[in-house]
Amino acid sequence: MFRTNNCGELRLSNVGQRVTLAGWVQRARKMGGMTFVDIRDRYGITQLVFNQGVNAGLCDLANTLGREYVIQVVGEVAERSNKNANMETGDIEMLVLELTVLNESKTPPFTIEDNTDGGDDIRMKYRYLDLRRNTVRQNLELRHRMAFETRRYLDQLNFMEVETPILIGSTPEGARDFVVPSRMNPGEFYALPQSPQLFKQLLMVSGFDRYFQIAKCFRDEDLRADRQPEFTQIDCELSFVDQEDILEIFEGMVKHLFRFVKNIGFEDTFPRMTWEDAMKYYGSDKPDIRFGMKIVELKEAVSGHNFVVFDSVPYVGGICAAGCAGYTRKQLDELTDFVKRPQIGAKGLVYIRCEADGTFKSSVDKFYAPEDLKQIASTLNAQPGDLILILAGSKRKTQKALCELRLEIGARLGLRNKDVYAPLWVIDFPLFEYDEELGRYFAMHHPFTSPKLEDVPLLDTDPGLVRANAYDMVVNGVELGGGSIRIHNRDLQNRMFELLGFTPEKAEAQFGFLMSAFQYGAPPHGGLAFGLDRFVSLFAGLDSIRDCIAFPKNNSGRDVMMDAPSVLDQSQLDELNLIIDIKEK
Numbered sequence: 371m372f373r374t375n376n377c378g379e380l381r382l383s384n385v386g387q388r389v390t391l392a393g394w395v396q397r398a399r400k401m402g403g404m405t406f407v408d409i410r411d412r413y414g415i416t417q418l419v420f421n422q423g424v425n426a427g428l429c430d431l432a433n434t435l436g437r438e439y440v441i442q443v444v445g446e447v448a449e450r451s452n453k454n455a456n457m458e459t460g461d462i463e464m465l466v467l468e469l470t471v472l473n474e475s476k477t478p479p480f481t482i483e484d485n486t487d488g489g490d491d492i493r494m495k496y497r498y499l500d501l502r503r504n505t506v507r508q509n510l511e512l513r514h515r516m517a518f519e520t521r522r523y524l525d526q527l528n529f530m531e532v533e534t535p536i537l538i539g540s541t542p543e544g545a546r547d548f549v550v551p552s553r554m555n556p557g558e559f560y561a562l563p564q565s566p567q568l569f570k571q572l573l574m575v576s577g578f579d580r581y582f583q584i585a586k587c588f589r590d591e592d593l594r595a596d597r598q599p600e601f602t603q604i605d606c607e608l609s610f611v612d613q614e615d616i617l618e619i620f621e622g623m624v625k626h627l628f629r630f631v632k633n634i635g636f637e638d639t640f641p642r643m644t645w646e647d648a649m650k651y652y653g654s655d656k657p658d659i660r661f662g663m664k665i666v667e668l669k670e671a672v673s674g675h676n677f678v679v680f681d682s683v684p685y686v687g688g689i690c691a692a693g694c695a696g697y698t699r700k701q702l703d704e705l706t707d708f709v710k711r712p713q714i715g716a717k718g719l720v721y722i723r724c725e726a727d728g729t730f731k732s733s734v735d736k737f738y739a740p741e742d743l744k745q746i747a748s749t750l751n752a753q754p755g756d757l758i759l760i761l762a763g764s765k766r767k768t769q770k771a772l773c774e775l776r777l778e779i780g781a782r783l784g785l786r787n788k789d790v791y792a793p794l795w796v797i798d799f800p801l802f803e804y805d806e807e808l809g810r811y812f813a814m815h816h817p818f819t820s821p822k823l824e825d826v827p828l829l830d831t832d833p834g835l836v837r838a839n840a841y842d843m844v845v846n847g848v849e850l851g852g853g854s855i856r857i858h859n860r861d862l863q864n865r866m867f868e869l870l871g872f873t874p875e876k877a878e879a880q881f882g883f884l885m886s887a888f889q890y891g892a893p894p895h896g897g898l899a900f901g902l903d904r905f906v907s908l909f910a911g912l913d914s915i916r917d918c919i920a921f922p923k924n925n926s927g928r929d930v931m932m933d934a935p936s937v938l939d940q941s942q943l944d945e946l947n948l949i950i951d952i953k954e955k
Contacts, residue, residue, distance in 0.1 A: 372442060378414020382461050384447040391416060391464065392442045392472070394502065396482070405432045410482075412507060415452070417463040418443055421550070431469055438475035438482065438499075460951050496931045497921055509918040515631055517584055520604055520902075523626045527619065529580040529606065534569035536562060536586070542882050545788035546590035548599070562588035565899060567816060568884055570607035571856055574895040575887045579609035584902060597916040599927050603627065604851070604905075607897035613839055613855055617642075620898050624793060624843060624850075627947055633910055634791065644650050644798040649766070653687075653773030655799070658847030660792045661785035666773045668760060671749045674797075677737040679718070685765040686773050690750040691779045694757035695723045709761060711776055718769040722758040724744060773804055777847065785845070788911040793845045798822075801838040802869070810871045815840050817866055817881075821855040826862070833869055843900070850905055853898030860888045905906045906930040 372796040373392040376908025377751050378390065379596060380570050393411035395835070403422035408415050420432040435441065442576040443776055445466040454460030482502050500506055522529070540561035547561040563569075566585050573581045586603045591597065608616065616928045621640050628634045642658070648657050668686045697705075702721055709716035723731040732744035738746070752758055761768050780786050802811040811833055813819060821829065825836045839855035857863045863885065863904075867877040903915040916922040923929055943950065 376413040377411040377416045378445055378458060379410055380459050380462050380464070381417055382449060382919075385449050385462060387447050388444070388467075389447060389464065389583050390442065390444045391418075393440070394475075394482075395437055395439045395441060397437065398432065399433050400433060407432055407435060409443065409474070410561065413458070415456075415578075416459045417457075418445070418466050419463050419467050420469075421446075425467075428466065429496065431471075432466070434473060434578060435471070436477065438502075439471060440470055440475070440477050441471040442470040447915045463895055478484075483606070491924070491930065494924055497931050501920065502826070506917055509900050509906065509910050509912070510931065512901070512910055512922060513918050516906055518626055518900065519627055519630050520584070520623065521581075524580075524582045524606070527580065529582045530578055530743050531583055532573060532578060532581050533583060534573075534585065536953065537749075538563050538568075539880075541568075547851075548588045548590050551946045551948060553946055563604060563763075566605050567818065568881070570605060570897060571892075571895065572887055573817065574609045574856075575606055575859055575890065575892045577609075579893070581608075592614055593923070593925050593927060595916075596901075596907070596918060599923055601915070603903040604900040605897070606853075606899065607895060609893040610896045611855075611894070611896055613841060613896065614798075616853065616855075616896055616898055617841060618845065620851075621795070624845075627909075628791070628903070632791075636793070639791045640795055642795045642797055645796055645800065646798070648796050649769055653769035653794055655778070656842065656847055656849040657773075657781070657794070657796070658719060658777060658786065658792070658846045659794055660787065660790050661780050661783075662844060663688055663691065663780065663785075665769065665776065666750050668746065668749060672738075672760070675737045675742065677734060679720075680762050683762045683764070683768075684745065685768050686760060686762040687691060687768055688750055688758050688760035689745075689772060689776050689779070690752045691757045691759065691783070692753070693723060693755050694779070695755045697721075697723075697757055705759065705775065705778070706776055706818050709771055714771050714774050716761050716763065718761075719775075720760040720762075720903050722752075724752045724756045724758065724878045726752050740818070742932050771840070791845055791908075796842045796844055798843075799838045799840040800832050800834070801825075801836040801840075804834055811869055813866075813870060814838065815854055816853070817870055817872075818856045818863070818884075820857045821861075829865060839896070841898070843898075847906060848896070848902075848904055848908055851898055851900030853896065855894075855896035858888065858892040858894050861883055863888065884950040 371390060377391055377393050378801065387787040391409055393409045394408040396408040398405065398407045405420040407418040407420070409418055416479055418430040422429040443466045444465045447462050450461060450463045478499050479492055480486050482499060484505050485911065486503060513617060537921050540549060540559065545564055545913045547564065550560040550562065552558050552560060559859045565587050566583060571583055583605045585603050586600060587603050588600050590599060598864050628636060643657065645655055648655050653665055656751055665687050668688050672680045672686050704709060706719040709719050720847050721733050725731060725748050730740055730747065732738060732743055747758060750758055755851050800814050801819060804811055815838060820839045822837045822839055840852065841854035844851045857866060901919055906918040907915045912918060921929065921931065928934065
């Protein structure tokens, strides 16, 4: 056997035993006539001891070991005289009797330590080395456990795991598809699935009333911290259910994962918030409710004072930052610069200081008397020592800017503690979004989302007011997952396609197989999908999903380790009947 034990399991109870270990050299230290080597594997680290006085040849060999050499050692477990409380195996060491070098190693380009000296680019290039680090390995262990517990929970509720195809037809509605040329069908292309949406609905028609899949999905979109071109969903669909059934089942799954993976129990039902209230009070459809500081509409309170910035816009809103009246001019300028960044887009920031003595100091003193400022402060329920921050502009854009400002202030005040979790359901989303530029409606989720039954008449009169039977699970301002009750009626589905600008021919070409299936007894059904990568990164306290994916892409969508995407040989292009014509940007 290469090893009788792993490098993380030996304890005082093993003292006196002869054992064999195998792993990588973490570090080596020569101290007088003794050489100490730390050997590491996936399970931990054990200290090895080589004694020059006992076996000089063996000690000399140990002195040649470099970092990341792969070695096998045979020896006796002994109690350490200088115990290391920071190591799980810190009470023991191994007195080495035999040493075999299984493989040498070049000096790695960065240290294989928790706090490595390697930057992102170099770590991604040598990702197979980066994965040896405890912090990264622990993220993948967490991912494994979450996937295992997900399967365990769903299996107990009679869900059946079914794999769906990776090579499918393109349905370019939403993000861009990744496409794959077909050699056997020249000039035709598969697409990689953005989700298993159509197949899971077909499985409901097929009678598989409780389906799930931990599914790989693909979207060709611009990347950010919580996006990768390929990602993983916990994808679920159920028949003969309504929205309440789905919220109950999957709230249970979230609680199960918190309990068995994080050892955190949630006894109460998760709060629910309508999309309208989420936008009104938090400026986001994924509100972070770990702290208050709700947005307050102020248009009525601030109008009529000849301040054109407020009088000329449809919306004015503010937040109250408790205890921040002492912010310096420099800090206020930093916040102004923050909201004026292009990605936020506010034109400026108005502040009101609620001084400890009950007076007010504002950047708009010229337009508002002390009594006016007091009234505004009362509208926000501000107390002495608080700071009021106000933005103005179009409604949705200003609400979103206030959301970003609220989160920034929350971070500065230490209110966004990663060890505190505040889950909620956001419900009653609009069914449609209207694009002014294109002059048409788009589905806020996807074309198969069912409208609220009581809102169906509005499809003919005012589609923008129709609410969807849709729901999102949000934790700490992160959308972990979402779903909807689906349309199972062919006539209603055709009406949706019509409102979304699909001609009957286009709808038939893209979704004809689904509409055909609906003619054969489609049951009422609905579903939900969680982003596994986001879920793991939330539990791990990461700012990016990249470190909970074994081999991620960089921000340009490249795999720098494999140098992908790459150019194809001409012979491959010829076989696929492809001609590359790169247009200048």
